[in-house]
Amino acid sequence: MKAVENSKTRGPLLSERLTTSGLRLTRQREQVYRVLLQKRDHPTADEVFLRAKRQMPDISLATVYNCLDALVQCGLVRHVHPGRGGSRFCPNMREHCHFYCEACGGVFDIDWPADHGGVPMPKGFEAKRYEIAIRGVCPDCGARPGHGAPPG
Amino acid sequence: MKAVENSKTRGPLLSERLTTSGLRLTRQREQVYRVLLQKRDHPTADEVFLRAKRQMPDISLATVYNCLDALVQCGLVRHVHPGRGGSRFCPNMREHCHFYCEACGGVFDIDWPADHGGVPMPKGFEAKRYEIAIRGVCPDCGARPGHGAPPG
DNA sequence: TTTCTAATTGGAATTATTCTAGGTTTTGAC
C-alpha cells in the first residue's frame, strides 16, 4: 500500500514545497516538520532535536539545523528571533506577531489585523518581510503575583 | 571649573537615568554611552568594545556587556536583535523600526508613523514594548546588480 | 575619611551555531 499522501506531515505540501525550491524530501525533513506541527510552542533547534530523536534516535543536531534551514527556505517554517537563548521555529505561516512573555519566556502567536497598512519606506528601501515582536506579560504570569519568578 | 554638565555624553541624562534606576555613574558607562552616540550604526557588543578601547584601553569586554545592560535597563539604549551574528545596540529611543539589509547586513532606523494604532491584544496579554523588524534590500544594495554579493 | 556595596576585570565556562570530512541515499541517464 502506498503511503497516504495527505496525512498531517507527509502531505503534498511538504514534498511540493521542497521540490519547488530544488530540495529533496527526506525522512529527516519530514520528521522535523512533523515535530514542529505537533506542538506549536516555538521550540528552539535543540528542543526540536530532542523531540525528533524520540522517533528517530539517530538523527543528529546538525541535521536538525539543516532541516530547519530547508523548511525555512521553502517557506513552510518561520525562523523566530527572540533575542535571548537561541532562535525558535514556528510553522504558522499566516501573518502574525510574536508575543514574548518576560516572566516565563513563553512565545505566543498574536493575530495581526489585516488593515495594518504597513510602514512607509523611505526612497530606495525594498521591504520583503515584516516581523513584529511584542514583549510583555502573558495572561498566566499576569495573574500570578510574583510574575513568574520562583519564590524564595 | 566644574565639568560641563550638558556635554554630549556626560549630560545630566546619563547620570540621572542611572541613579533613578539605582545604578552608579562610572567612567566605563560614560564611555560606552559616548561610543554609541558617536557613531549610530547599531554596533555589536564587540564593536562597542573595540571602539571604547581606543580611549580606554583597559576596559574589558565583560564590562562592555555590563554597561550595555545598564544602559538598556535605565532606558537610554535599545537592545536590538537582528537574528544573525549577535545583538546590536541603538541609542535612538524614539519609536522606530529597524530595517535589516539582507545583502550588506546593514541596520537602518526607519520612522514609525505615529498613527499605527498598535496591535489589539487578546485578553490577559499585557504589551510593554513593540519591536518591528523589516527585512529587505537597502538603497545602496538595490542599486548594485549583485545585491552586495562579491563577484567571482 | 571611612565604610559599604556596586562595578570592573581577566579568564574560564557555557550556549548556540556552523563547519568539515567522510559515508549514504537519491536521482537521472543509459
Place this chain on the structure above:
DNA sequence: GTCAAAACCTAGAATAATTCCAATTAGAAA
C-alpha cells in the same frame, strides 16, 4: 537495473556570542 553525480546525513571539531566567577577597585553616603 547500473552507474555517476549531486544532495544529504552524521559525528565531532571549531567558532562565535554571551555569561559566570572570584578577586580587586572605585562610587557615594554617612
